[in-house]
Amino acid sequence: DTGVSQDPRHKITKRGQNVTFRCDPISEHNRLYWYRQTLGQGPEFLTYFQNEAQLEKSRLLSDRFSAERPKGSFSTLEIQRTEQGDSAMYLCASSSDSSGGDWRTQYFGPGTRLTVL
C-alpha cells in the first residue's frame, strides 16, 4: 500500500504564471484534504473533498485557486496568476471512512514546495 504522493515536489515559477499540483491519495481513501504551510507555521486548511464532492473551501483560497477531484481518486490544485505570497508548501492528505480505520487519522503526502519569484 503506497502512501500519499504529490507531484511535483518542487516548483519555481514567475509571478503571474499558472501552476498545477497533483495529489494521489492512498488507494480507496475517500477523503482528501489540501493544506498550505508557510515557513515556521503549522499547516492551514484549504479545502476538503469527500469522494468527488468539494465540501468546503477555506476563505484563504481566493478565486485564483481551484481544486478538483474529478473521479474521486487523484486531486489537482491550480493557482492562477501566482503571487509572491503564494510561496509555501502545499500539503495533501487523505483518510478513509471504511471500516477498520478511523477517518480522523490523516495520511500526509510529502508536499509540493512552491516558490514564486
Place this chain on the structure above:
Amino acid sequence: KNEVEQSPQNLTAQEGEFITINCSYSVGISALHWLQQHPGGGIVSLFMLSSGKKKHGRLIATINIQEKHSSLHITASHPRDSAVYICAVHRNDYKLSFGAGTTVTVRA
C-alpha cells in the same frame, strides 16, 4: 489568537534528556493529534487522543479535556528525535486546526 497554541516554540536538549511539549486549545474538539514533521516536509501522525494517555516506544501523549490541554513527552531523547512536533485538533467532521509547531533539536 490561534485556536491551538504550542509551547515552547523551540527546544534544545542533550541526548538522554526528558522532553515535554505543551499544547493548549480553545475550541471544542473530537480528537487531538500529535504530528511529527522532518525537514523536507513529510508529516507523520504520532498519536490521536480523545482522552487519557497513550504510549508508543519512548513517546507519551496525554490529554486533559476539561483543561483543554495536551502534552507530548519524549523520554531518553535521541538525535533522531530532532524534528518539528505539531499539535492539531479535530473540530468537526473533517477540519484540522494546527498549532505552529515546536522545533526540537537533540544534541549528541
